[in-house]
Amino acid sequence: MDFAMSAEAEAFRAEVRQFLAEHVDAETIAAGRDGTIHSPALHRAIAERGWLSGAVPAELGGGGMDPMELCVLVEELQLHQAPADALGVAVVAVSMILEHGGEHLRTAVAPRIMAGEALACLGYSEPESGSDVAAARTRAERRGDHWIINGAKMWTTLAHVADYVVLLTRTDPDAPKHRGLTFFVAPLDAAGIEIRPVETMGNERSNATFYDNVVLGDEWRLGEVNDGWAVMKTALKYERGIAGGQFPSPPVIEAAIDWARGARRADGASLIDDDEVRHKLVRAAIDVEVCRSFAYHTAALASDGAMFGVEGSMTKLFASESYKKHCAWFFDMMGAHGLLTGDDPDAHRDGLIEEHYRHAPVTAIYGGTSEINRNLVAESWLGLPRSR
Ligand SMILES: Cc1cc2nc3c(=O)[nH]c(=O)nc-3n(C[C@H](O)[C@H](O)[C@H](O)COP(=O)(O)OP(=O)(O)OC[C@H]3O[C@@H](n4cnc5c(N)ncnc54)[C@H](O)[C@@H]3O)c2cc1C
Incomplete structure (x- = not known):
C-alpha cells in the first residue's frame, strides 16, 4: 500500500500553499475569528x-477537480486557519442548481455563485427539525405563477452576508413526510424575509431567518414540486464530498506543544517532559494521522469514481469527536491560564486553545450530529439494526 499523495496532488498542495501565503495574513485570520467565518x-x-468552479463536478458543468486535490485544498485552508466556510456552501448550492435547477437558476444564479460574486446559504434546519430535516414545516403555497412562503428557519449560517438561501419547504402537508417537500433558491433581499443573529458559544454567528408571505416566481423553484427529497440527496452527496477533508486539530496541537515547552510544573520540571502531557500530545498527533487517512481514503474513493457515503460520516465523526477531545485535554493542561480569552494580553497565542475549546462542540452538531453519524456507521458499516 502506498499512503503517499500523487505527485500531481503534492504539486497542487505547493500551489495552494503559495496562494495562501499571498492571501491569508494575520488580519484575515483574525477577521474570521470574529464570528463570520468568511473573508470576501x-x-x-x-x-x-x-x-x-473547479470543485463542482464535471458532469454538472463544473471544473471537475480531482477529489484528491479538493481534499488537499480543504486541508490546507484548515491548516492555515483560512476563513472559508462559504466555499463548501457555494459548491453544494451550485451543484444542486446545476443538477436540478431550471433555466433562470442555471443561467442567472449559478454563474454568479461560481464566480464568487454572490454567496449562498443553506436553509434546511428549522426550530423543530434539524436531524430529522424532512420534517420541515416552512410552507410554500402555489398561487398561479407564484409561490407564497411562510415559516421560520434556524441556523441559516452566512445568511447575513449571503445573496441567496437554498430553502427547503413543505408543499404538500398531507403527503408522507419525504414526499411533500420542494426546494427554492430565494433571493435574500425579497420582501418578507427577516434575518436575526444567533450567537454561539464558539463565537460563530449564525442566524434565524423568517419568511412572512414571501412571494417567489416559479423560476426560483429548484427541482420538481414535491420531489425535494431527491434534491436533498444531491445536496448530501456533495456536502459529504466537500466535507471529506476534516483537519481542525493541528493548530490546537501546535499551540499546546508551544505552551508545554514554556510551562513548568510545581516541582520545576518542564511540562513537555511530563508523561501525561507527552502521552496526550502523541495521541492527538496520531488522531490527526487517522483523520488524514480517513479523509484521503474518502477522497481516493471519489477519485476512482466510487460513490461514498458512510466513509464521509466516519471521517466527520472521527474528526469532530477527536478535535473536541484534544481541545478539552489542552484546555485542561493549561490550568487557570487556559481561561484567558484572546482579548487578554497574557493569553497564550491569542487564546487560541480556549477559543477552539468553545468552538469544537458545534462541529459535532452541524453537517450531521455525531449521534446521527454513529447511527449511519452502525447501520451501513457494522450491519446493526436500524435505530428508527
Ligand atoms: C453553528 C451551527 C451552524 C449551522 N449551520 C446550518 C446551516 O447553515 N444551515 C442549516 O440548515 N442548518 C445548520 N445548522 C443546523 C444543524 O444541521 C442542526 O443543528 C443539526 O442537524 C441538529 O439538529 P437540531 O439542532 O434540530 O437537533 P436535534 O435534531 O433536535 O437533535 C438533538 C439531539 O438529539 C440527537 N438525535 C436526534 N435524532 C437522533 C436519532 N435518530 N438517534 C440518535 N440521536 C438523535 C442529536 O444528535 C442531538 O444530540 C447549524 C447548526 C449549528 C450549531
Whole structure:
C-alpha cells in the first residue's frame, strides 16, 4: 500500500500553499475569528483562481477537480486557519442548481455563485427539525405563477452576508413526510424575509431567518414540486464530498506543544517532559494521522469514481469527536491560564486553545450530529439494526 499523495496532488498542495501565503495574513485570520467565518476578498480570490468552479463536478458543468486535490485544498485552508466556510456552501448550492435547477437558476444564479460574486446559504434546519430535516414545516403555497412562503428557519449560517438561501419547504402537508417537500433558491433581499443573529458559544454567528408571505416566481423553484427529497440527496452527496477533508486539530496541537515547552510544573520540571502531557500530545498527533487517512481514503474513493457515503460520516465523526477531545485535554493542561480569552494580553497565542475549546462542540452538531453519524456507521458499516 502506498499512503503517499500523487505527485500531481503534492504539486497542487505547493500551489495552494503559495496562494495562501499571498492571501491569508494575520488580519484575515483574525477577521474570521470574529464570528463570520468568511473573508470576501479570500472567497473572491479562490473563485478567480478557478477552485470554486473547479470543485463542482464535471458532469454538472463544473471544473471537475480531482477529489484528491479538493481534499488537499480543504486541508490546507484548515491548516492555515483560512476563513472559508462559504466555499463548501457555494459548491453544494451550485451543484444542486446545476443538477436540478431550471433555466433562470442555471443561467442567472449559478454563474454568479461560481464566480464568487454572490454567496449562498443553506436553509434546511428549522426550530423543530434539524436531524430529522424532512420534517420541515416552512410552507410554500402555489398561487398561479407564484409561490407564497411562510415559516421560520434556524441556523441559516452566512445568511447575513449571503445573496441567496437554498430553502427547503413543505408543499404538500398531507403527503408522507419525504414526499411533500420542494426546494427554492430565494433571493435574500425579497420582501418578507427577516434575518436575526444567533450567537454561539464558539463565537460563530449564525442566524434565524423568517419568511412572512414571501412571494417567489416559479423560476426560483429548484427541482420538481414535491420531489425535494431527491434534491436533498444531491445536496448530501456533495456536502459529504466537500466535507471529506476534516483537519481542525493541528493548530490546537501546535499551540499546546508551544505552551508545554514554556510551562513548568510545581516541582520545576518542564511540562513537555511530563508523561501525561507527552502521552496526550502523541495521541492527538496520531488522531490527526487517522483523520488524514480517513479523509484521503474518502477522497481516493471519489477519485476512482466510487460513490461514498458512510466513509464521509466516519471521517466527520472521527474528526469532530477527536478535535473536541484534544481541545478539552489542552484546555485542561493549561490550568487557570487556559481561561484567558484572546482579548487578554497574557493569553497564550491569542487564546487560541480556549477559543477552539468553545468552538469544537458545534462541529459535532452541524453537517450531521455525531449521534446521527454513529447511527449511519452502525447501520451501513457494522450491519446493526436500524435505530428508527
Ligand atoms: C453553528 C451551527 C451552524 C449551522 N449551520 C446550518 C446551516 O447553515 N444551515 C442549516 O440548515 N442548518 C445548520 N445548522 C443546523 C444543524 O444541521 C442542526 O443543528 C443539526 O442537524 C441538529 O439538529 P437540531 O439542532 O434540530 O437537533 P436535534 O435534531 O433536535 O437533535 C438533538 C439531539 O438529539 C440527537 N438525535 C436526534 N435524532 C437522533 C436519532 N435518530 N438517534 C440518535 N440521536 C438523535 C442529536 O444528535 C442531538 O444530540 C447549524 C447548526 C449549528 C450549531
